[in-house]
Amino acid sequence: xxxxxxxxxxxxxxxYSIVARDPATNDLGVAVASKFLAVGAYVPxxxxxxxxxxxxxxxxxxxxxxxxxxxxxxxxxxxxxxAFREGDESFDVRQVGIVAANGASASHTGSACHAxxxxxxxxxxxxxxxxxxxxxxxxxxxxxMADDTLPxxxxxxxxxxxxxxxxxxxxxxxxxxxxxxxxxxGYAGLTDRWIDLRVDDHHAPVEELKRILALxxxxxxxxxxxxxxxxxxxxLSLQAILQRHGYLDRAPTGAWDDATxxxxxxxxxxxxxxxxxxxxxxxxxxxxxxxxxxxxGD
Numbered sequence: 001x002x003x004x005x006x007x008x009x010x011x012x013x014x015x016y017s018i019v020a021r022d023p024a025t026n027d028l029g030v031a032v033a034s035k036f037l038a039v040g041a042y043v044p045x046x047x048x049x050x051x052x053x054x055x056x057x058x059x060x061x062x063x064x065x066x067x068x069x070x071x072x073x074x075x076x077x078x079x080x081x082x083a084f085r086e087g088d089e090s091f092d093v094r095q096v097g098i099v100a101a102n103g104a105s106a107s108h109t110g111s112a113c114h115a116x117x118x119x120x121x122x123x124x125x126x127x128x129x130x131x132x133x134x135x136x137x138x139x140x141x142x143x144x145m146a147d148d149t150l151p152x153x154x155x156x157x158x159x160x161x162x163x164x165x166x167x168x169x170x171x172x173x174x175x176x177x178x179x180x181x182x183x184x185x186g187y188a189g190l191t192d193r194w195i196d197l198r199v200d201d202h203h204a205p206v207e208e209l210k211r212i213l214a215l216x217x218x219x220x221x222x223x224x225x226x227x228x229x230x231x232x233x234x235x236l237s238l239q240a241i242l243q244r245h246g247y248l249d250r251a252p253t254g255a256w257d258d259a260t261x262x263x264x265x266x267x268x269x270x271x272x273x274x275x276x277x278x279x280x281x282x283x284x285x286x287x288x289x290x291x292x293x294x295x296x297g298d
Contacts, residue, residue: 009058009090013042014114014169016129017054018141018159019097019105022152023124027194028052028099029180031156033206035169040177040198048181048192049101051077057095057113057130060088067098077106077126084108095119097126116170127159133167140166153180153195157213160206176205178213187220218290219272227282235260235281241295242267256281267291 015034021027030044030052045064046052051071055063067080075083077098085091085108092110097119099105107119107126119128120138127141144159156178164173177198185194197212199205230238232254239252239260247263261280268277268287276284 009093010060011036011042011058012114013039013056013059014131014171015039015043015056016132016137016141016160016163016168017043017056017097017127018145018156018163019052019054019099019126020145020152020156021052021099021101021103021124023103024148025152025182026101027152027180027182027185028101029152029156029178029195030054031160031176031178032056033160033164033168033173033176033209035171035174037175038198038200039175040179040200044177044179046179046181047072048183048185051098051100052179052181053099054097054126054128055094056128057110057117058090058093060084060090060094063094063096067096071098071100076100077104081106081108095128095130097121097128099124099126129163129169131170133170136166137163137168153178153213154210156180157206157210161210164206173203173205175200175202176209178209218286220275221286222275223278223284223286225285227278228285228288230256230281230283237296238264238283238291241291245295267295271295 013036015032017032019030028046032039032043042059043054043056047068050068053064053067070080077100080098092112094110097107103124105121105126107121107128109117109119113130116132116134117130120142125145127138129138140162141159144162180195181192182194199208202208235256236252236254242248242263247267273287276287
């Protein structure tokens with residue numbers, strides 16, 4: 001088939017991506033990296049209970065939402081690919097990976113995508129890429145996703161790191177993104193968009209994505225460990241921090257009281273730790289470690 005006019009092609013998003021479902025939680029996610037500015041603005045789409053999609057190569061940015069709408073009405077990932085083939089005259093320069101909420105998957109690489117280009121699918125995943133150093137990049141994505149010792153979001157980022165180590169985008173590195181959705185897992189439980197992180201322009205985008213995922217865990221995760229019961233010495237240390245940083249207007253005593261409670265709650269608000277709040281004299285251990293490390297020095 002002859003090349004289509006560039007007006008029909010869309011931007012060339014040379015990239016590698018992993019689209020996946022976590023069978024343990026039913027969360028869905030897309031992780032992607034590329035030598036392309038702000039790849040997260042174009043490639044990923046996901047909807048809890050429906051599916052996840054990566055659209056790339058000469059990217060058709062309608063594929064993501066169209067696939068989600070089709071799957072919401074009962075279509076399979078293969079049905080979505082067939083619909084795109086039927087309705088897009090530039091289908092041979094497109095690449096797309098799709099995973100449904102039941103784990104069914106599909107990946108399409110058009111015959112006119114720039115080499116190396118290809119994809120691999122299996123239950124709960126679709127891995128694909130174009131303008132890669134070789135098939136080992138996609139193989140690395142798949143091998144890491146098979147290791148369920150890491151939590152799902154960290155596994156997605158680790159897959160990108162392994163793919164980069166295997167060669168990645170043969171033009172270099174620039175951006176990366178992570179999108180994970182789960183039922184009522186968004187901020188304050190109000191949406192399904194749990195993690196939505198982008199590194200738009202960076203010399204080491206996957207490493208930076210890993211760093212900001214750790215920050216997301218700190219500031220936006222709810223406590224997963226039992227609260228620390230504060231001893232008198234803990235309270236004394238905490239009151240000293242609160243006084244030093246202007247939250248408590250009296251000397252430390254080591255005794256828990258309303259003034260300490262109110263001061264700590266104010267500090268949690270300023271430090272964006274609200275999701276980790278417990279009423280004292282208890283404290284989330286992750287928040288405790290953060291406060292001691294970042295505010296405990298003189």
